[in-house]
Amino acid sequence: MKQSETKDHAGLAEDFIKDEERVNWHDGALWYIREKRDIASKQIPEWEQLREAASKIKSNVISNLHEYLLQFEANLTKNGIIVHWAQNAQEHNEIVYSILKAKEINQMVKSKSMLTEECHLNEYLGERGIDVINSDLGEYIQQIDNEPPSHIVLPCIHKRKEEIGELFHEHLGTEKGLSDPTLLTRVARKHLRNVFLTRRAALTGVNFAVAETGEYVVCTNEGNADMGAHLSEVQIASMGLEKIIPQKKHLGIFLRLLARSATGQPITIYSSHYKKPRKGQEMHLILVDAGRTRQLGRTDFRDSLKCIKCGGCMNTCPVYRKSGGLSYHNTISGPIGAILAPNLDMKKHADLPYASTLCGSCSNVCPVKINIHEQLYKWRQVIVKEGCAANTKALGMKAMAWTLSSPGTFTNAGKAGRWFLHNIPFVVNNKLNPWYKQRDMPEGPKESFAEWYAKNEPKR
Amino acid sequence: MTAGLFIPCYVNQFYPSAAKSTLQLLKKLGVDVVYPAKQTCCGQPMSNSGFEYLSQGCNNLFIDNFSGFDYIVAPSASCVLHIKDHLHSAQNEELATIIRTRVYELVEFLTDVLKVEKLDAVFPHKVGIHHSCHGLRGLHLAQMSELNAPPFSKPKRLLDMVQGLEQITLDRSDECCGFGGTFCVAEEAVSVKMGKDRVTDHTKNGAEYITSSDLSCLMHLEGILHRNKSSLKIIHIAEILNSTV
Numbered sequence: 001m002k003q004s005e006t007k008d009h010a011g012l013a014e015d016f017i018k019d020e021e022r023v024n025w026h027d028g029a030l031w032y033i034r035e036k037r038d039i040a041s042k043q044i045p046e047w048e049q050l051r052e053a054a055s056k057i058k059s060n061v062i063s064n065l066h067e068y069l070l071q072f073e074a075n076l077t078k079n080g081i082i083v084h085w086a087q088n089a090q091e092h093n094e095i096v097y098s099i100l101k102a103k104e105i106n107q108m109v110k111s112k113s114m115l116t117e118e119c120h121l122n123e124y125l126g127e128r129g130i131d132v133i134n135s136d137l138g139e140y141i142q143q144i145d146n147e148p149p150s151h152i153v154l155p156c157i158h159k160r161k162e163e164i165g166e167l168f169h170e171h172l173g174t175e176k177g178l179s180d181p182t183l184l185t186r187v188a189r190k191h192l193r194n195v196f197l198t199r200r201a202a203l204t205g206v207n208f209a210v211a212e213t214g215e216y217v218v219c220t221n222e223g224n225a226d227m228g229a230h231l232s233e234v235q236i237a238s239m240g241l242e243k244i245i246p247q248k249k250h251l252g253i254f255l256r257l258l259a260r261s262a263t264g265q266p267i268t269i270y271s272s273h274y275k276k277p278r279k280g281q282e283m284h285l286i287l288v289d290a291g292r293t294r295q296l297g298r299t300d301f302r303d304s305l306k307c308i309k310c311g312g313c314m315n316t317c318p319v320y321r322k323s324g325g326l327s328y329h330n331t332i333s334g335p336i337g338a339i340l341a342p343n344l345d346m347k348k349h350a351d352l353p354y355a356s357t358l359c360g361s362c363s364n365v366c367p368v369k370i371n372i373h374e375q376l377y378k379w380r381q382v383i384v385k386e387g388c389a390a391n392t393k394a395l396g397m398k399a400m401a402w403t404l405s406s407p408g409t410f411t412n413a414g415k416a417g418r419w420f421l422h423n424i425p426f427v428v429n430n431k432l433n434p435w436y437k438q439r440d441m442p443e444g445p446k447e448s449f450a451e452w453y454a455k456n457e458p459k460r
Numbered sequence: 461m462t463a464g465l466f467i468p469c470y471v472n473q474f475y476p477s478a479a480k481s482t483l484q485l486l487k488k489l490g491v492d493v494v495y496p497a498k499q500t501c502c503g504q505p506m507s508n509s510g511f512e513y514l515s516q517g518c519n520n521l522f523i524d525n526f527s528g529f530d531y532i533v534a535p536s537a538s539c540v541l542h543i544k545d546h547l548h549s550a551q552n553e554e555l556a557t558i559i560r561t562r563v564y565e566l567v568e569f570l571t572d573v574l575k576v577e578k579l580d581a582v583f584p585h586k587v588g589i590h591h592s593c594h595g596l597r598g599l600h601l602a603q604m605s606e607l608n609a610p611p612f613s614k615p616k617r618l619l620d621m622v623q624g625l626e627q628i629t630l631d632r633s634d635e636c637c638g639f640g641g642t643f644c645v646a647e648e649a650v651s652v653k654m655g656k657d658r659v660t661d662h663t664k665n666g667a668e669y670i671t672s673s674d675l676s677c678l679m680h681l682e683g684i685l686h687r688n689k690s691s692l693k694i695i696h697i698a699e700i701l702n703s704t705v
Contacts, residue, residue: 009647010646010647010648010649010650013647013649013650014648014649014650017649017650017653020653023653027657031632038605038606041608042608044608045608047608048607048608048609316606318635318636318638318654319638319647319650319654322638322650322653322654322657323649323650354509354510354642354643354646354647355647355650356640356643357593357636357638357639357640357641357643357651357654358508358593358640359593359597359636359640360593360597360598361593361597361604361606361634361636363597364597364604364606364607365606377507377508380508380509380510381507381510381511381512381513382510383510384509384510384511384513385510385513389510433645434645434646434648435644435645435648435683437648437652438648438652438684438687439652439655439680439683439684439686439687440682440683440686440687441474441679441683442474442475442679442682442683444473444474445474445475445476445477447476448472448473448476449467449471449472449476449479449480449495450467450472450495450497452476452480453483453495453497454497457495
């Protein structure tokens with residue numbers, strides 16, 4: 001799969017920004033969704049109370065996860081769904097493979113599931129002769145381009161329609177130069193329709209798992225999860241442990257928040273409830289940990305597990321909008337990805353908590369009120385303490401010099417001025433400093449305020 | 461009422477005129493202002509880079525300089541927020557706690573403590589307000605666009621009192637400028653792109669000046685404006701509020 005292994009977020013973002021016209025368009029498209037979200041949320045007087053309620057329900061869930069999971073498992077079993085537990089991605093993939101192998105199935109259709117992206121399920125099954133087709137249109141486009149999704153809700157938001165036309169020309173034999181979205185969608189639909197009809201197995205993600213009833217809810221706009229599930233002989237659902245909600249009545253809160261936060265819609269087109277297998281059908285549900293219990297054990301970061309994957313933080317994040325989701329080199333990109341990823345591999349993702357100005361807009365749009373920007377700040381402290389701050393070491397050394405120098409040297413104003421220009425990372429006065437690539441420094445005044453004050457104000 | 465004037469390190473070095481305006485404005489409004497000479501930095505550059513544990517020296521020095529004042533006032537929302545959120549001391553937690561509750565950014569000090577209703581200032585120009593994120597989402601100087609909550613704006617209210625000043629409306633009322641402390645060099649490309657887009661919003665809507673309660677944002681935007689030989693200028697809000705004919 002196309003993915004840069006060597007560059008960090010700053011480097012990948014720099015590459016993305018080279019095409020400024022694309023950045024402007026990408027930024028504008030996501031800002032438009034943020035505005036739609038604003039309009040939708042402001043039409044509901046109780047919006048802020050809804051966020052508060054959702055946040056509290058999720059607090060309850062992550063504080064009592066053990067009990068809820070057992071309750072959910074018992075109800076699933078009662079409903080006739082076969083339950084599996086996977087500690088990590090490897091176990092998850094092995095379980096899916098064993099289910100398919102037992103039925104001698106070598107083709108599967110998959111609706112959107114970030115978890116299976118995180119587990120690299122498609123590659124794993126591909127290596128074992130099982131062909132997986134993603135049925136979400138955006139994910140399908142990403143799949144034929146051999147690229148991971150750049151956004152959890154809008155997987156190919158970084159691609160222009162002309163580029164998609166080119167891909168379709170290459171892979172689906174459409175006429176060269178065709179870029180009309182409606183016509184391209186029709187081609188994809190025709191192709192996928194055939195996939196749905198011929199695949200015996202379908203895998204979906206899970207948006208909400210109701211402990212009380214043992215049912216799960218999948219939200220899509222394309223109906224692709226339903227199409228796959230309804231035509232399948234074997235239906236598999238993969239879910240992270242944190243997707244639990246206690247009771248069915250809580251769905252009323254989460255479904256209202258999810259679609260408005262994600263795209264500004266009042267509700268997703270399809271909110272499908274799956275509870276028990278049809279006659280002759282087999283249903284499996286895989287509960288996956290893959291680092292979630294470790295995150296649960298981190299007091300400062302456990303609230304990140306409240307996430308309902310709406311993507312609102314990505315749409316509002318100016319860094320995300322200007323740098324593109326792929327620059328985060330992690331399945332979940334953007335602000336939420338930057339607080340989830342270090343838990344998975346701190347060294348590999350040490351750059352992500354720094355890919356933020358800490359502006360705080362993410363925390364404000366979050367439908368479950370995760371303090372994302374505060375967690376970014378806290379991850380930075382952890383990353384430095386754990387010795388994973390390779391990318392920021394230079395800055396760290398300067399920071400240290402700063403500390404050591406501050407009390408003594410600063411008393412002499414002239415000296416302090418020189419010290420300042422040599423040590424503060426963003427004003428270091430040499431042409432190698434990235435500041436000067438596209439910016440000038442203010443022209444230094446003749447005297448600092450401290451010097452002026454000493455001369456002009458009476459001593460007290 | 462005696463207020464300790466906290467002038468952040470980079471303001472002291474690069475923008476003394478904003479510091480002077482802050483001092484003069486507070487004096488005009490009858491505040492007894494003292495500038496403790498041995499002050500340095502709030503410690504934010506270290507902490508935001510993940511080196512909070514190294515900032516104890518800075519914190520203790522800040523406490524030495526600013527204990528005993530009725531208020532501490534600074535023309536920088538970002539540095540004030542850092543003190544409010546992160547000033548702690550193993551030796552003097554009690555003093556640190558008092559300081560955290562007494563430190564004010566200039567705009568909030570004028571509106572919330574002095575309850576200023578009238579100013580003599582004159583500034584006949586078109587001005588765009590750039591809300592710094594720390595001022596907006598940290599200190600709540602204005603309502604945040606993401607929330608479903610009634611609008612208000614403390615800087616707007618103050619600028620409304622300035623004779624001749626025309627406030628322009630931006631397309632994106634509270635988008636980050638991309639300075640972000642060390643972010644501005646560590647993520648140079650994103651930082652500059654964000655800055656350029658903020659500048660465009662102001663230019664497009666006819667601003668002659670961009671003002672803010674944070675000079676760090678303005679320094680970054682000024683760097684871009686200057687490099688591109690733009691006629692749009694930056695000015696700290698204290699300089700506008702202190703301006704006369």
